[in-house]
Amino acid sequence: MSVITIERKVLEKNDEVARQNRELFADHGIFVINMVSSPGAGKTSILERTLETLRDTLKIAVIEGDVQTDLDARRVAKYNVPAVQIVTRGGCHLEANLVREALGSLKLDTIELLVIENVGNLVCPSNYDLGEAVKVVVASTTEGDDKPLKYPAMFRNASVLLINKIDLLPYLPCDLATLKDNALKINPSLTVFETSCTSKQGINAWCEWLMENSRRKPAS
């Protein structure tokens, strides 16, 4: 028996395409966020509130990842921003090459902020770099306060945590302080916003953060 040494990363191909995407985004001065969550945490709703607030101030485009339908892309299209749908046909996450293909239908020079809504799944997307500047993880209060402990990889890789559906806190056994505490245990450098898409609480603070980061000149 002979041994052939390989020592290669399994996802090196995806990482390489992600690196190329990132270069492309830098060349065009686009700030890119990759939104991840369990299904139904409120990614599309937050995006809708964000578009309402920022679409006159910031040039925004959207890439929607979905397993089967283009319903989310249609929700977003109502706000008159360029939106591309990626249907993964059962695939549980977006990959860098799917994003690269989608970029073909966008005018990159006219975009300041690109929002990628990933497929609703807290496990798989954490492995696949898309070339984004930051991962934004959405955890809703209805999912309980131990979510970060169950899906540590996602909270570890994210830079921002949006705790959504805080309007429902009075009716739920979810403790906000515990939820935050659990998330910061996994990743002490998380920036946390508490939001509600119904009362719109916290949406402005989140949008200000987006403005600031989209307009920031890349460090050179």
Added chain:
Amino acid sequence: MHELSIAQSIIEIVGQYVTRAEQEQVRRVNVRIGAMAGVVPDSLEFCFAAVIHHTPLQDAVLVMETVPFCVRCHACGQTTESEPGIALCPACGSADTDIVSGTELQVVSIDVDEASGGGA
């Protein structure tokens, strides 16, 4: 969930090291999987078997070396195994830590049976 595409990526990488004919001689594919790599070993094993079925690689077994999640603490200097993903130093509780292992997802090597040329 995405173990199927991971199994396919593993096979693709292996295919860059041995010809199709040589793939029949591959007995083991050795991979390294971190405790926080987001991969379920049983599921990967199942998907690997499914993907190699009726291919030249069909006699290969996936051998998984799992790597514990460890953090190095800047406050107390210790490197300790931690609950997967928990960044706090298990020794002193500090949050000033770096991950030193546990996120690996690598193809390490393959074992090839050079002698086999038609059964024992």
